[in-house]
Amino acid sequence: MKLLVPIKRVPDPYSKIRLSADAAGIDATGLKYEINPFDEIAVEEALRIGEKLSCEIAVVSIGDAACEEQLRKALAMGAHRAIRVDCNETLDSLGVAKILAKVFEREKPDLVLMGKQAIDDDCNQAGQMLAGMLNLPQATFASAISIVGGIARVTRETDEGQETLELKLPAVVTADLRLNEPRYVALPGIIKARSKPIETLSLSELNVSAECRVRTTSLSAPPPRAAGRKVANVDELLSALRSERGLKL
């Protein structure tokens, strides 16, 4: 069995994000980068599946050489090999899905396991688009996965409660927060990862072009949170919301 885990390099969610001086992007000074946390959960899940079944686990990332740092981390966690699709362009979700579809055709994995969304742009689209493009069954927001005899049984978290689906492999599954807690990257794993391969593919080798139909027109920081105040009771709260916020309650 073969698992393909796409991962994205994103700013560390615990670092302070500031806009660059021209507000066209974020200020990268002093910024740490990490594997997108949902993707890291997908890597962890792939490793756990691999511990039960015999699997080859490949991770793939799209970006410049810098994202090899995140690929190495996934290799250190236990993935077997890595692919970097060399690309310096900004992509939208559809552009990402198109590239991943080409990687899928090349790798022919039984399961694509990826984060439900990236914490930098919060699009939550690439997995769905990829499944649609490849005409594969999909399960999003997975909180439990088990694989038996070519079928993936996936529990998803929905607003109404949990839903369990059975998907015929190959399929695309996107990971939610409660799927698992990623392991610590053990030091011997980091040393082993030094000799694991990272293959670099160009867009032309994949016969695909970088595509971005969405243009960012402006970025702004969230307004600083105003100081709160205490109200004595619910009535006072309701009247404050009516008079100060204009809410019809």
Add this chain to the structure above:
Amino acid sequence: MNPKAAAALPKGGGFLFACENEPFTPEQFGADERLMADTAFQFAKNEVLPLLDRLDAQEEGLMPGLIKQACELGFGGPDTPEKYGGLGLSKAVATRILEKLSLNGSFSTTIGVHQGVAQLPIVLFGSEEQRMRYLPRITSGEIMPAYALSEPNNGTDALSVASRAALRNGAYRLSGTKMWISNAKWASLFTVFAKVDGERFSAFLVERDSPGLEVSREEHKMGLKGSSTARLILEDAVVPQANLLYLEGEGHRVALNTLNIGRCKIGAMALGQMRSALHAAAKYSKERKQFGRTIASFGLVRQKLAEMAARMFAAESVLYRTVALIDSAFSAREASGDEYDETRKACEEFQIECSLTKVLTTEALAFAVDEALQIHGGYGFTEEFPIARLYRDARVMRIYEGTNEINRLFAFERVMKRGLLDALRDGAPTCPAHEYLILAARNLDASKPLGQELTACMSDLTLLTYAQQSANLRAERMRRENVQFADFGVDAAKQFEASATGWAAARCAEALARMGVKQNVSLSSAGQPRDVADAVLESDGYPL
């Protein structure tokens, strides 16, 4: 190695008259080394910090469980050779890992002793058979080792131990009392120092279940309450002859070289706790409001934060420069030579730097926990905030692994014994503190005994030179290579230069007065202090 390459290697005490071209700095760590450090940091933050109250209450099994877990991740012996179950990493990387594990004193001491003084005697001086027998079990966390040198009446005067050993019927019999044994409660193997026939100072590997060995009650300590410190009582304890470590009569080499490397481990442990102190201080000063403003906006609070960060920057610069020098000495060992002799030479080469690193890092920590507590006001004096524990835990660091007094005396005595004084007198200054050191050295009458007070003055000047030079070289390199937080590095080095120059001037004046030299020491070359408080507040602590 050819003689030319040997000549190009850095030598111990080299900073006294020149700078190496490019001292190692933490900015040089590669991506996978940073990942290792990050695993260490995450482990300390997520697994250790939530348990501090329970660890301090000595909850049964809790600390050994953490150590076992840490060893499973590879923290059992980062710089121990792979052959013996370690990871074979450089001292520099191992130091970074220990630093990042050291957010709390008790855990830091326990894992630091495990990786350091308790394991090093076997790594450095064990026979192949002894190494294979014990090290894989130590690095995997199956057993914990401990180091038993001090005695009730022999602390600083360590080599005058009263413990005795005698060889009878193919086994040594050891008798005596050992004190301040870290990790004693959990240890299965003790490196015990005793004099064979009352004369030949020697080291022995003593297993816990040896007949005649008893671990006495825990000391009731002021801090590090989550760590174990107990006495070891040996009454005719039976130790197989094969457990003599290295040679009879050569125990001082085992003891002193272990401590030498151990002093750098202390540096890592101090730096990790400094990070916690700075974080606590920055966080509190942004939360606490007085007179309608956060106290972070007040000049005197900002000054404290800036000075803490500057001293931490200098301490960090010194620590990583020193451990990388030790790495260079170890990698220069000649394969053809006597392994133990070569190892001893490698350990000894930078003993001046090791002692200075121990003093500098632990005193920077002492300053940091004291000022961080002060920023907390009355709340700092309660157990409501983490700073009280950090303050207590830090105190012992100026005492163990050689008191800072003995390390001060040792460092400058080594400068004299190594014959570095003449080169120092003729040298050109590399930083303002160095000018004062050279001035004092030129007036020093080396034919007379200096006395401890004057030696300490000279040692402080040596220390400040090493620190100022290291911080400046690092800042310069950060600027040149335009690394992240290069501005902070440059400003922190400037801030340190300003305060250290003032201190150096005072120590120089005292040195000259003690020599009876009448000369005014003017504070001419002090740098301009820079305010690095903004960077500290912005990063919720030490930015690097």
